[in-house]
Amino acid sequence: MARAIEVAGLTKRYGEKVVLDGVDLDVGSGTVCALLGPNGAGKTTAVRILTTLVRPDAGRVQVAGIDVVRHPRAVRRRIGLIGQQPAVDDVLAARQNLVLFARLHHLGRRDAGVRADELLEQVGLADVGDKPVREFSGGMRRRLDIAAGLVLAPEVLFLDEPTTGLDPAGRRDVWEAVRALVAGGTSVLLTTQYLEEAEQLADDVCVLDGGRVVARGTPGELTAAIGGDRLELVVSDPGRAEEAARLAERAAASARVATATGPGERVVVPVTRRHGVVGTVVRALDEAGIAVDDVVLRPTTLDEAYLRITGRDDERTEVPA
Structure with missing residues (x-):
C-alpha cells in the first residue's frame, strides 16, 4: 500500500527539552491514523512538523511522497490542516466563507463558487449554505471548518482535536464527515483526547508518551495487548469473594485477578478467550456453592488500553511499538 505519511527517526528539541525523540510513523493512503498521548507528549509538535510549520532537528519526514x-511548498499544495480553533467567520454565510477560502487559494471567482457548492454538498451543509455561521450548531460549524480545509482537495488531511467542546450529536456529525472523506480516498492524521473517537474512526493508532512512540497498532490489537476481555462477577457473599476470584482465575486460565468492593463483591477476571468461558467459570463457582448475582463478559476498551500503556492507571503495560 502507498504511504500517505512516512516518518523515521523524527527528533525535535527546544533548548534542553527533547519534545520528539526518534519517532517513527507510517500512515497508509486512504486510512485514518489516530495520534494519541497525554498533554506534552509531542502530538502538536509532530503535526506542526508534518504540515511544514516547524522544521525537525533530525529524521526523515515525507507527506504525500514529498x-x-x-519541498515544503509542494507539500502544502497536497495537504489540509484543521486546527483546534475555528477558522471560519461568524458573520459570513457558509458559502461565502468557502468562496473566500477558495479565492485565498487563488481560484478564480467562478471556480471558487463551484468549489464552495461542491464542499457544502460533501459535508452535508448544502441546504444551509446561505445562513450566517453564527446560527450554526457546534457540529455544523466544525463541518464547515473541515470543508474549508478541503478547498484544494488535499491528499492528506490533518485534524487536530476536531471535536473538542462538541456535544455528542456534533461529534457524530464530524465523524460522518471524516468517514465520507476517507471513503473518497483522503488520508487522515487525527489527534484526539477522546478515545472513543479513535476507536470509531481510526484504522491505526499511534500512542506518544514523553516524545516517543510507546504503542502502535489497530484499536483491537492495542486492547488485546493488555489482556483482552474482562469477565465481571458479582458474588452474593462478600466473604467468599477471594475464594471466587481464585476459582474464576483457574477456570478462565487467567494470569491475574482483581477484586473491587460494591454491592456484594465484584470480581474482575481478565480472560484470553471468549468461547465457553462464562459457562466454565459459573459451573466452577456453582460446584463450590458460591452464589453469583451477576455475570458480564465485556471487551477491554481503548480507554483502558491507553491508560495502561501510558501508566496513567498506576500500572504500565509494554506493547509493541
Whole structure:
C-alpha cells in the first residue's frame, strides 16, 4: 500500500527539552491514523512538523511522497490542516466563507463558487449554505471548518482535536464527515483526547508518551495487548469473594485477578478467550456453592488500553511499538 505519511527517526528539541525523540510513523493512503498521548507528549509538535510549520532537528519526514524539509511548498499544495480553533467567520454565510477560502487559494471567482457548492454538498451543509455561521450548531460549524480545509482537495488531511467542546450529536456529525472523506480516498492524521473517537474512526493508532512512540497498532490489537476481555462477577457473599476470584482465575486460565468492593463483591477476571468461558467459570463457582448475582463478559476498551500503556492507571503495560 502507498504511504500517505512516512516518518523515521523524527527528533525535535527546544533548548534542553527533547519534545520528539526518534519517532517513527507510517500512515497508509486512504486510512485514518489516530495520534494519541497525554498533554506534552509531542502530538502538536509532530503535526506542526508534518504540515511544514516547524522544521525537525533530525529524521526523515515525507507527506504525500514529498520531503517536508526540502519541498515544503509542494507539500502544502497536497495537504489540509484543521486546527483546534475555528477558522471560519461568524458573520459570513457558509458559502461565502468557502468562496473566500477558495479565492485565498487563488481560484478564480467562478471556480471558487463551484468549489464552495461542491464542499457544502460533501459535508452535508448544502441546504444551509446561505445562513450566517453564527446560527450554526457546534457540529455544523466544525463541518464547515473541515470543508474549508478541503478547498484544494488535499491528499492528506490533518485534524487536530476536531471535536473538542462538541456535544455528542456534533461529534457524530464530524465523524460522518471524516468517514465520507476517507471513503473518497483522503488520508487522515487525527489527534484526539477522546478515545472513543479513535476507536470509531481510526484504522491505526499511534500512542506518544514523553516524545516517543510507546504503542502502535489497530484499536483491537492495542486492547488485546493488555489482556483482552474482562469477565465481571458479582458474588452474593462478600466473604467468599477471594475464594471466587481464585476459582474464576483457574477456570478462565487467567494470569491475574482483581477484586473491587460494591454491592456484594465484584470480581474482575481478565480472560484470553471468549468461547465457553462464562459457562466454565459459573459451573466452577456453582460446584463450590458460591452464589453469583451477576455475570458480564465485556471487551477491554481503548480507554483502558491507553491508560495502561501510558501508566496513567498506576500500572504500565509494554506493547509493541
